[in-house]
Amino acid sequence: MERKEKLFLSENILFEDDFLNGGVLVDFNGKIKNILSRCDIERNDYLQNSSIQIFYFDSKVLMPGIIDTHVHINEPGRTDWEGFETATKAAAAGGITTIIDMPLNSIPPTTTLKNLKTKLDAAKNQIWVDVGFWGGVVPGNENELLNMIKAGVVGFKCFLTPSGVDEFEYVRKEDVEKTIKILENTGSVLAFHAEFEENDICEGDPTKYETFLKTRPEKMEEDAIKFIIDLSRRYNTKLHIVHLSTATCLETIQKAKLKGNLTVETCHHYLTFNSENIPDKATEYKCCPPIRTKENKEKLWIIGLGDDIIDMVVSDHSPSTPDLKKGGNFLTAWGGISSLQFGLSLFWTELNKRNKKIFEITKYMSQNTSKLVGLHNKKGKIKVGFDADFVIWDPNDFITIVEEQIFHKNKITPYLGMKLKGKVFATVVRGEIVYKDGIFCDTKIGKLLINEKIFGEI
Template sequence: MDTLLISNRIYLNSEQKHGFISGGILISHKDGKVSRIFSSLLAVDVYLLHNEAEVHNFGDLVLMPGLIDSHVHINEPGRTEWEGFHTATKAAAAGGFTTICDMPLNSIPPTTTLANLHTKITAARGKIFTDVAFWGGVVPGNASELKKMIHAGVVGFKCFLCPSGVDEFQHVEEDDLHQALKVMEGTGSVLAFHAEMECAESPSHGHNPKKYATFLHSRPDQMEADAIELVSTLSQQYNVPCHIVHLSAARALPSIRAARRNGAKLTVETCHHYLSITAEDIPDARTEYKCCPPIRGKTNQEQLWQAIRNGDIDMVVSDHSPSTPDMKLLTSGKHRGDFLKAWGGISSVQFGLPLFWTNCRRYGLDIADLVRLLCTEPARMCGLDNVKGRLEVGYDGDVCVWDPADTFTVTQDVIEFRNKTSPYVDQKLRGVVHASFVRGYCVYRRTEKFGAPVGDILLKRPNRPGSKTLIIN
């Protein structure tokens, strides 16, 4: 049967309608696409008089497009003890996310060649609760692999302008970037930058490595500002969309604005941890708060929120970068709580919606902004916006069902990602996800937990007229 989702509060962001309706969304069982939108409950009742469907009536809960997290480190194969496809996509589904994009590093092998991409796809098959797309990586010496990966379906490429933290994914120099950008011109593929340069992490003599201020001092915002100045310059020299991942330093925003005024195709993301935590909040030796770039002070955070309101920041993502507790130096040992030695990464793929919603309301942002920043714009940047990111006829029937008014406390027993280390444990958040549907199939329901792992692998065809995103199992 087709699937019919009913609610008094359906948020549409189609070409024809932006806003709430009371009615229903019909999703075809043949292809998982939205086939009809009923703009009234009466129209739903009339349809059901003459047709059968699998009906889910959610009353006053909000239905909106399934969310998209374009920045997730899944780490399988090779480092599956950090995270894997099964647990990462379960966590995403429990958070209302129906599509995630896997970053090319921290798995072994990294996604830097066509063969390695095929290894990734093989590892994901049969394990995923959400749809998964893949980033490729730009590293020194792999320019000849880029077009192969573009034709195989990566959503884009990521590079580091400083050491990545893993030996198998080397950072690039400016010459490497020119080679890559020349190859990518005209393909429609995006190049994403970890924008930090001159990564000298050693603090001044005598500074205590268990104090967060020591770590923050070791990665000043000038590192981001310098790197983003380079990215801004490059983005004006080539016909290649460029993207800045996990912006933390507000002082880099003027360079971004200037590049855009000059016609650069430049998009920017920030992360939930930069918007919900400040340096002043972080206790000493609590290395679950460590990430790179680092979480900065309250004044900087306020400027990031203002940049979101002004449209300078296009999207908000998790940068879910998990590891084991011993790598975060949270277990016993002489280096326990050492910010300079601990792995840098925050796990939060499950909690993006409530983290953003809890904080965004005081800045005058609403559900329309949430959908734009956590769904529509990530889909557009990754080239998935012809199948994902909207509740509209012909789009995938991906739906998030949630209660914007309800609250919950993050506890380890509700965390679905593999390692339960997170700075958000014990925090009370607003916005409770009740269900997630992927192409009309219920992959998560709060009262019943999870369905089968029916997620698909998303492979993007190269940029040519009339091309569509290719979906394979």
């Protein structure tokens, strides 16, 4: 079969702060070869060139694919919670072209080079989109970190409070100091679940969300973030705060970021929901840190995103089997929210309510996420030489989230039944259409983003 270059045409190709009516020419290797205006295309007869395969998307928006840097795939070990095939299929349906897998809740966790190899073996031939990997920091694994960097992990994740699974122990302050010294000047990043454990006993009705909320007060985040900020001032290591939920730390974080080695993310659930509206027994809303008040949510939008204190918005897709979510007890239910497939529509819906521009999507969900994990020289922008990773979508169309359309392995999600603005039409990974109008391609073409010299051809 003759190999052809590909030309993706749209009246609305989205760049950082502007649109282009034209096309993106993609070479045989799935890289962007040229960006063409409509005049360029007509002047050079591209549409008459039989060696170029043409794809028309009319007025639909063509923009860089979403890069979600906070996804719990859980395979191997807890594949009944989620797996590479189902997670990456959901990603493709949601316009996500790259996901970065968190080091827990798989068994084994990604805390050694050997365990990383186990995870890669589980993932091969299963993935619809490109997948990178976080390594994990747990007490005693400091001698594994440099080898894992060489193997291609994008950075490391640690917990300052119990993680919820026995295989991934949380670190103490002395463990963190050891780790940061090892990572200093390597270019790698250390990401923190930023909560310190509180020992207060909380009484109340466990079926009410407010009872759970009292068990994770803002002080848990505030104390942990103060600790992280102190580290950022003393070490030349990139530090990252995952899933920021409280707005009380924004001013402190803003001052700390002036040094330049601290980044922060928040999640769709903190920007969409508020604690006052969570029904009794609705444990599908449970996550850690928790969803907080409406006032807090608005501050995340107005100050956190409005003042560029928060760098990126991710899913923290953390599913489980239904039995761990059911029963209506907020104190015992699994703390994680499934949302991977719907991030683009969730964020666009909320942006619309606030009269914010569409360019915010690529800033917070493609450009800044790619930079966090070191992919900013090949992904996250429509630029010559970059991977041809695109999402094509209609910002004026709507979707309603129903179980039949969810490709996550488990369908429990607080977004069920919601009507959202923005519908994904097609997803392109390195020049290949992996999803289009409800249909997936025949072959899973996702790539494992690791150092092949260490592991060979995976």
